[in-house]
Amino acid sequence: MDKFENRNGRNDGKFSLPTVTFIMPSHNRKNQLERALKALAVQNYPSELLDMVLVLDGCSDGSAQMVEAMKPALPYRITLIERAQGGPAAARNTAVRAATGEIILFIDDDIVATPQLVTEHIRLHLEDDQAVVLAPMATPNDHVRPIWVQWEEYALELKYRDMENGRYEPTARQFFTGNCSLRRRWFLATGEFDEELKRAEDVEFAFRLEQKCKVHFYFNPSAIGYHYAYRTFESWKRAQYLYGRYDVIMDREKGHTWISKVILEEFLQRDIIVRMLVPLFVNYNWVKGVMGYVFLFGAHVLKFMGFKRLAFKSLSCFSNILYWQGLNEEMINGRNTKPTEPALMEVKS
Structure with missing residues (x-):
């Protein structure tokens, strides 16, 4: 796991692998959260280099007790923060402030990571210090959802296909915090998510990130997380x-x-x-x-x-x-x- 090939297929020897902090907000989705935490426990990346900052944003469904019970069995450390509900931007800002990893990997509580998710994110960070890695929130086969959610999945899959096929390059407009990563220092240099925005706060942040830090956006179709989405x-x-x-x-x-x-x-x-x-x-x-x-x-x-x-x-x-x-x-x-x-x-x- 400490050997990676660069984008030209050459193996340049052993890399010093970076530490990674998962950034995850959650609000009253205990069952989904449990599934997400278990999926991250079987990553094929060294577990001693992984940790999570989990922010429970106004949770009242027993999520905190569930997480505390799971902690001893998980191979990565969890820093659990409970706060009054303030929304995703505020929750993620709180988490990043507490993060210690060189790489921060944003992942939502309704995403079930495949075992190679972290490795595929890190592969691009090792090749480009200024990489921002965008990764798919794929549709699972075992999930029943209404047609309007299916439409969202279909629209997102078209975007992924276009990026993968080179129809257009990944940009800040595809920076969705369900499954993406960057070096923590670029986040801090940019500033935080704008907590006044309750929609598209991730994309707005990415606009500033690109302007201030001159980062490079990459789409990695192999860093798959399955999205168990639902909304009314x-x-x-x-x-x-x-x-x-x-x-x-x-x-x-x-x-x-x-x-x-x-x-x-x-x-x-x-x-x-x-x-x-x-x-x-x-x-x-x-x-x-x-x-x-x-x-x-x-x-x-x-x-x-x-x-x-x-x-x-x-x-x-x-x-x-x-x-x-x-x-x-x-x-x-x-x-x-x-x-x-x-x-x-x-x-x-």
């Missing part, structure tokens, strides 16, 4: 809407003024159906309610008939409408009304 339809709808609002906030208040150009370019690349529907519905709030269930019903019917890709297209159209509603409302009313997020730790579920 209401939570899914709100997520799409809030992504639009927070993109405007990042442009207007956080200094990322280039985002508006990227948003327009991406919209013009959407298919013609999306480009027709968004202007028609963007100003109608009732779309979030009744119309959402029309799109959902249509998706279920199409999937039942065997047209799965068309079913996902239905949800893609609705997602784009919600996103542009959020963007539009933030541009018009945003300075007077701040976005609210009732389920803080559901951001990456």
Whole structure:
């Protein structure tokens, strides 16, 4: 385990392997958390170089007691921090402050790591000191989930496929804290996650990381973690809407003024159906309610008939409408009304 080949396939001898701290926030998901901790116990990376900072963010489901009972059997050390609920950004900031590893590896409590996950992250860090490693949150075969979650998985898998095939290079916009890693010193040099943001705080951080530290983003399809995702339809709808609002906030208040150009370019690349529907519905709030269930019903019917890709297209159209509603409302009313997020730790579920 102390030998790695570089990207050209040459073995340059023995490397000094870095220490790694897992950064994991959790909120009232005891069963998922237990499964995630067990998966990390069978990594094929030296266990003496691994530890975890686990932040229980307002947990009231017995997670702390469960973790304490598991500690003696785990091969890595866990620093357990309990705090009042403040959301994912605050929880991860708390964890990084307490971390000691040279590499910090962000992983969510609903991710089940494959045994080679850490090794595959570290392989790229050994080759490039300024590497930021992005890794897949893959779809497990033994997980039943609703169609809107299946759509999210499908959309994410398309991004992974495009990066793996070289259609586009990994960037800050693919920095998702469910499964990614970087050297702790780059995190500290950049500053922390912006705790005012309840959505896309990871991507906003990555924008600053790239600007300040000139890091290099890599996608490693072999550093697989299986994502046991779940969210309600209401939570899914709100997520799409809030992504639009927070993109405007990042442009207007956080200094990322280039985002508006990227948003327009991406919209013009959407298919013609999306480009027709968004202007028609963007100003109608009732779309979030009744119309959402029309799109959902249509998706279920199409999937039942065997047209799965068309079913996902239905949800893609609705997602784009919600996103542009959020963007539009933030541009018009945003300075007077701040976005609210009732389920803080559901951001990456």
